[in-house]
Amino acid sequence: MSDVRARICELSRHFYGLGWVSGTGGGISIREGDRVFMAPSGVQKERLQPSDIFEVDRQGAVVRGPEGCALSACAPLFLRAFDLRDAGAVIHSHSLRAVVATLVFGDEVRMTHLEMMKGLRGVAYEDEHTVPIIDNTPHECDLVDTLGDAMRRYPQAHAVLVRRHGVYVWGADWAEAKTHAECYDYLFELTTKMTQLGVDPALAPGARDATSTRERAEPGTARVEGSR
Numbered sequence: 001m002s003d004v005r006a007r008i009c010e011l012s013r014h015f016y017g018l019g020w021v022s023g024t025g026g027g028i029s030i031r032e033g034d035r036v037f038m039a040p041s042g043v044q045k046e047r048l049q050p051s052d053i054f055e056v057d058r059q060g061a062v063v064r065g066p067e068g069c070a071l072s073a074c075a076p077l078f079l080r081a082f083d084l085r086d087a088g089a090v091i092h093s094h095s096l097r098a099v100v101a102t103l104v105f106g107d108e109v110r111m112t113h114l115e116m117m118k119g120l121r122g123v124a125y126e127d128e129h130t131v132p133i134i135d136n137t138p139h140e141c142d143l144v145d146t147l148g149d150a151m152r153r154y155p156q157a158h159a160v161l162v163r164r165h166g167v168y169v170w171g172a173d174w175a176e177a178k179t180h181a182e183c184y185d186y187l188f189e190l191t192t193k194m195t196q197l198g199v200d201p202a203l204a205p206g207a208r209d210a211t212s213t214r215e216r217a218e219p220g221t222a223r224v225e226g227s228r
């Protein structure tokens, strides 16, 4: 059991370096059988020690936890992914790339023909892959129902974006969750940049009409220039 606590500390330091869990936000939870492990609320993620880690059951009841610390507000959201997706690990990131994607796209990020999609379990290069975006709430625990609803509606997605907030990503174990989180982080930045360039990330190469795509990105621009 001490291994999983050390793993959470190690990954938290790594994710802190990526800017995913700074300012005490975000985190990672790992499940081992019917026990779930995660950091307490509001702690410096790069300074975690194994003795800081909470152990809870599948309903969120604390089995073991550090003195004077509160369970993370993310706990019910982590538990939802363990229940609905049989996940072995869940990462909650406040990555700037994820947040910016939620400002550029509407209710979904749609993509196809991007090499990094192949890092997502069950997803091939030529597939169309969609990640849902749900709206944020003032209190993180109030996201539970909409997060669960998005997981049910998008069974192929390994992540749910939360607008102006970040992303929840999961995998069968900590290594797959980390791989998924890295691939999605890259893909969120890439699809954002493609959109800014007038390239629709949801269209396959060749299906793209450069003029109409540019008009969609900047409605009316081409017509105004042409009428002068």
Ligand SMILES: [Zn+2]
Pocket (backbone or CB within 6 Å): 025, 026, 092, 094, 140, 165, 166
């Ligand atoms: Zn958060």
